[in-house]
Amino acid sequence: MTTQPRLVEVRKNVLKQNDIVARALRERFREAGVLAVSFVSSPGSGKTAFLERALTLLHPRYRVAALVGDLATENDAARLARSQAPVRQILTGTVCHLEAAMVQNALEGWDLNRLDFLFIENVGNLVCPSSYDLGEDLRFVLLSVTEGEDKPLKYPTIFNSADVAIITKSDLAAAVEFDEAAALRNIQAVRPGMEVFKLSAKTGEGMAECLKFLEVWRTHSRTAAAKVGL
């Protein structure tokens, strides 16, 4: 028997599966007292260089670890491992972004209770990663001075999905006539109130301020969590 077509209500989030895993990860990070921070940017903006420097500077004082997402090659993990911090590469194959389940799998065997910071470097891509929650506490978006000041306007969704922006390669700013005021204006247009750091992982200029922010954020958020008995 064939009936007339009818419309039935469903109401289901398409990324529900990812969101469930991300929520579980966020809870695990909080319970373990580790601050999870992810990094997104276009390819070549300096995510790995920033992390290399950050891991080296934090490693003596904190227990830090990193996950690095790439389509292919383990080069980035090898670079980061020079800091002596534990590092794992996530090879995504043809997938252009990290998903929460990939992070979950990559963490297998790691005791999160023994970590203070976990850095997650996403695949270099300013489009797809914006749709996927990885369970991170903070998402950083990187913009290098060589890319042009209008990147935030071209990719508003990813800038909007991030909590903090870092302007990288500041040592090259003068050479490429980087208009910092315009960049800041564009960042604030797509994400009002966003915290912005400007630094050079090469010279180290501005690194201290950015790392201080992470330290303060970790102390504040994890102490607050401890107070309510989490």
Add this chain to the structure above:
Amino acid sequence: MHELSIALSIVEMAQEEAERRGQAQVLAVHLRLGMLSGVVKEALLSSYEMACEATPLEGSQLVIEEIPVEVFCPKCQVPRRIHSIQWFCCSKCFTPTANIVRGKELEVVALEIKS
């Protein structure tokens, strides 16, 4: 280009739903797509067609309702649409705000089925 994996999830969801309703035939899937979801409508539509191939959903339609971005204006104390995705502020008083109340949706809202 993550639209294909999203299209595959949509097809899977619709198929499960159709099975629960006694192997109903799916004629169309209605989707709500926020302008801030990070998913491109055109790419999703062509990916959907590919994802449906050789499944019971082959030939079905993906009907997309695009959801504009709305922010909650701290000054006017009401939700307001933004003028442009490149300028997050109240469309009336221009107070900047990142408090998004709508526009991130990526959800299957209904199925058009025939049993």
